[in-house]
Amino acid sequence: MCRACVTSLITNHLTSGLWRAAPSRRQFLAYAVAAAACAAITSGREAHAADGAEAIFRNGAIYPMTAGGRPVEALAIGGGKVLAAGSASDVSSLARIATQIVDLQGRALFPGFIDPHHHTVLSALFADLLLNVGYPKYPDRADALAALKAAVAKAPPGQWIRAGYYDNLLQGGDLSMEELDAISTQHPIFVFYVNGHVGAANAMAFKLAKIPQDVGELPGGGHFGRAPDGKLNGLIYEEPALLRFLAVAAPAVTPDLLGPALASYTKQAAAAGNTTLHEPGTVKPDWAEPLAKLSNTLAVRMSASLSTDSLEASKAFASLGPGAKARKIPNSRFSLYGMKFWADGSNQAESAAQTKPYLHTPERGKANYSTSQMAELCLAAKQAGWPILIHCQGDAAIDDALDAIEQAYGSNPATGLNRVEHATMARQDQLDRMKRLGAQPSFLPDLLYLYGAAYRDQILGPERTEFMEPMAACVKAGIPFSLHTDSPVSPAGPLRLVQIAVTRRCVIDKSVIGADQAISIDEALKAITIHAARQIGLEDSIGTLEPGKEADLTILESDPYKVSPDAISDIKVSETWVAGERKFG
Numbered sequence: 001m002c003r004a005c006v007t008s009l010i011t012n013h014l015t016s017g018l019w020r021a022a023p024s025r026r027q028f029l030a031y032a033v034a035a036a037a038c039a040a041i042t043s044g045r046e047a048h049a050a051d052g053a054e055a056i057f058r059n060g061a062i063y064p065m066t067a068g069g070r071p072v073e074a075l076a077i078g079g080g081k082v083l084a085a086g087s088a089s090d091v092s093s094l095a096r097i098a099t100q101i102v103d104l105q106g107r108a109l110f111p112g113f114i115d116p117h118h119h120t121v122l123s124a125l126f127a128d129l130l131l132n133v134g135y136p137k138y139p140d141r142a143d144a145l146a147a148l149k150a151a152v153a154k155a156p157p158g159q160w161i162r163a164g165y166y167d168n169l170l171q172g173g174d175l176s177m178e179e180l181d182a183i184s185t186q187h188p189i190f191v192f193y194v195n196g197h198v199g200a201a202n203a204m205a206f207k208l209a210k211i212p213q214d215v216g217e218l219p220g221g222g223h224f225g226r227a228p229d230g231k232l233n234g235l236i237y238e239e240p241a242l243l244r245f246l247a248v249a250a251p252a253v254t255p256d257l258l259g260p261a262l263a264s265y266t267k268q269a270a271a272a273g274n275t276t277l278h279e280p281g282t283v284k285p286d287w288a289e290p291l292a293k294l295s296n297t298l299a300v301r302m303s304a305s306l307s308t309d310s311l312e313a314s315k316a317f318a319s320l321g322p323g324a325k326a327r328k329i330p331n332s333r334f335s336l337y338g339m340k341f342w343a344d345g346s347n348q349a350e351s352a353a354q355t356k357p358y359l360h361t362p363e364r365g366k367a368n369y370s371t372s373q374m375a376e377l378c379l380a381a382k383q384a385g386w387p388i389l390i391h392c393q394g395d396a397a398i399d400d401a402l403d404a405i406e407q408a409y410g411s412n413p414a415t416g417l418n419r420v421e422h423a424t425m426a427r428q429d430q431l432d433r434m435k436r437l438g439a440q441p442s443f444l445p446d447l448l449y450l451y452g453a454a455y456r457d458q459i460l461g462p463e464r465t466e467f468m469e470p471m472a473a474c475v476k477a478g479i480p481f482s483l484h485t486d487s488p489v490s491p492a493g494p495l496r497l498v499q500i501a502v503t504r505r506c507v508i509d510k511s512v513i514g515a516d517q518a519i520s521i522d523e524a525l526k527a528i529t530i531h532a533a534r535q536i537g538l539e540d541s542i543g544t545l546e547p548g549k550e551a552d553l554t555i556l557e558s559d560p561y562k563v564s565p566d567a568i569s570d571i572k573v574s575e576t577w578v579a580g581e582r583k584f585g
């Protein structure tokens, strides 16, 4: 099933539905302002090398990522910015009596890692509201069921047990009402699949959601699974049906819930090594201001792209600057980049649009829009001054998206870099075309890591699968690209992305998927630093350690250039810093 991007269920219904239940925007703003009042707002602090450094880092491998894998001896920061990166003697001239000397003791220091496609708000809500019963936490189905049982044991009768991230492809098939009833008949249980299209529930949950045995198809296409005897089997398909359950199972998202959820979630992202997260298409224009205010209190810098549904409202931000650069909300660590839409579905669900059929079927998937509709969306975004981000999993969707980008933008970079999200099945000729148009892909390596073997054996066949996520071909063609998690689709973890890009190993059967598309550690690290910064319009302020840029740092216990490729994701994150403040470690 689909495990690509967050589906329209979430983008168009779940969050807006939950948000509607929230207190008024004014109340939320008041909350956010109060939260921000507690925060140090760094914009007033100016960095002057002449004043000397607040901190100097030395005695480790310091990679500014300006010249690939070449480290420097020392780094000086002050006023939240990088003052100097270079030889120990040059940097030591910035030392004053008050300067803190940080002895790295052989650790490795990088520009803060950026996840350029990470649904931060949704991830925070999911983490707060849903018990994780997914893969890889529970590779064994029995363990996932045991986790539900343990949650039931701790909850008073009648309390909802809400779980998420269940992966029917990797955890042994669908759940059933019978199985969930065996866990409890006294607690309503709802399990949301990681694919975003399916859920499973027990009989009590069906009762509370008021779904009768003789329910038919719901308006909009929601439907329910049936056992061979014709009775409901517990499976819930598509948004209209899933929403019946979420409406009764999920609490209203109030500021009191979201603020702490984001604080806690961004701490976890920082612990994984991230200093900036970009949320594409699942932030509403109304949220920008409150999120900007909250951003000063969070452990990471926040950035977002709006969805093309919000084009009209997006014009309110036009005054914040030219589209080629991120539009920074003043006095915050929040910025806006582009407009996003979804061209197709996912390869795992065989709903991504391909030019050739999937294996064992004549079906080729289908794009969500015609080429001319896509061109209209691109043109409208361009006219509002935004670059475009288009979710494309299949190669036919990429053809259409590139047609649309070419019609609307040509190779004109005036509104910034146009992005092809996931670009999973991009062909060589499409890479050449991206190069010509100045468009860039952002890849989701966990698709290869989790489903590479399934793509090869069940979904697309070996030949097409070898070239999935063709990173080496991009390097060869001179096309910069970024790597992302698409969280909550896969968890925060920049080093895991790097490891997958370098090894192309599928975790399910340990096979290597298209060895010749593996890239160097250096290219992989650029994809989570400078290339990612450029793809969110922030290359002038983050992504490398150069004088005047933000002092956003990720410090690792070991040097990823020096460990075995299969051990990169095991490296411990030691510290993260945002704008010269330590956020983790």
Ligand SMILES: [Zn+2]
Residues within 6 Å of the ligand: 004, 005, 006, 391, 392, 421, 422
């Ligand atoms: Zn997507």
Ligand SMILES: [Zn+2]
Residues within 6 Å of the ligand: 004, 005, 006, 117, 119, 280, 486
């Ligand atoms: Zn996404």
